[in-house]
Amino acid sequence: MANTRNVSRFWEWGRKIICVGRNYADHAKELKNAIPTEPVLFLKPPSAYVREGSPILVPLYSSNLHHEVELGVVIGKGGTAIPQADAMEHVAGYALCLDMTARDVQDECKSKGLPWTLAKAFNTSCPVSDFIPKESIPDPGNVKLWLKVNDQLRQSGCTSQMIFSIPYLISYISDFITLEEGDLILTGTPKGVSAVQEHDELQAGIEDVVTMSFRVDRQEQ
Numbered sequence: 053m054a055n056t057r058n059v060s061r062f063w064e065w066g067r068k069i070i071c072v073g074r075n076y077a078d079h080a081k082e083l084k085n086a087i088p089t090e091p092v093l094f095l096k097p098p099s100a101y102v103r104e105g106s107p108i109l110v111p112l113y114s115s116n117l118h119h120e121v122e123l124g125v126v127i128g129k130g131g132t133a134i135p136q137a138d139a140m141e142h143v144a145g146y147a148l149c150l151d152m153t154a155r156d157v158q159d160e161c162k163s164k165g166l167p168w169t170l171a172k173a174f175n176t177s178c179p180v181s182d183f184i185p186k187e188s189i190p191d192p193g194n195v196k197l198w199l200k201v202n203d204q205l206r207q208s209g210c211t212s213q214m215i216f217s218i219p220y221l222i223s224y225i226s227d228f229i230t231l232e233e234g235d236l237i238l239t240g241t242p243k244g245v246s247a248v249q250e251h252d253e254l255q256a257g258i259e260d261v262v263t264m265s266f267r268v269d270r271q272e273q
């Protein structure tokens with residue numbers, strides 16, 4: 053069994069954040085991306101974490117910062133080439149996460165064939181909830197996620213819509229990138245992504261499990 057106690061403050065561990073993109077067909081379509089035939093991966097550094105009480109900062113170089121609500125999977129036991137059948141033994145728990153994305157920068161990177169680093173990995177690009185012990189989400193393949201901006205519902209989806217399941221993702225990622233205790237996997241966002249502005253209030257939740265809220269500020273010059 054994974055040791056859930058150790059990683060309950062996983063954001064302080066300095067471990068990697070592995071993000072899966074285009075894992076919901078409805079979101080891939082809204083951004084006019086093809087439905088992937090294998091997982092699309094990118095990384096955020098641990099400096100991207102932000103916790104409730106601190107604001108999400110719009111980077112100086114972006115004028116189109118988007119929210120993406122996602123289920124995060126916290127790794128409790130590391131491994132390489134983890135078989136799908138064993139994958140859930142490596143999970144300590146979950147977190148509600150936002151994959152904040154400078155969409156204008158990402159669009160430019162995409163058109164130039166450049167990596168998404170400044171679009172996805174800037175400071176405060178990964179707001180996270182408290183740690184959610186594994187037992188609190190018995191079926192991570194069927195949880196409802198939602199996000200509101202200033203009390204207006206923008207995203208509402210269910211992890212049952214994921215193209216690649218959590219066990220598949222853990223197995224796939226660990227073939228190439230060794231997973232370590234305290235790593236976080238962001239499993240992709242459902243449709244409804246949209247822009248946020250300075251002074252907006254974001255509220256997000258996993259139905260019946262957790263809610264969190266963040267204020268948006270502009271980064272100081």
Ligand SMILES: O=C([O-])CC(=O)C(=O)O
Nearest residue numbers: 072073074075120240241
């Ligand atoms: O930027 C994107 O659209 C890819 C992504 O992170 C997601 O689908 O969650």
Ligand SMILES: [Mg+2]
Nearest residue numbers: 120151240241
């Ligand atoms: Mg995302």
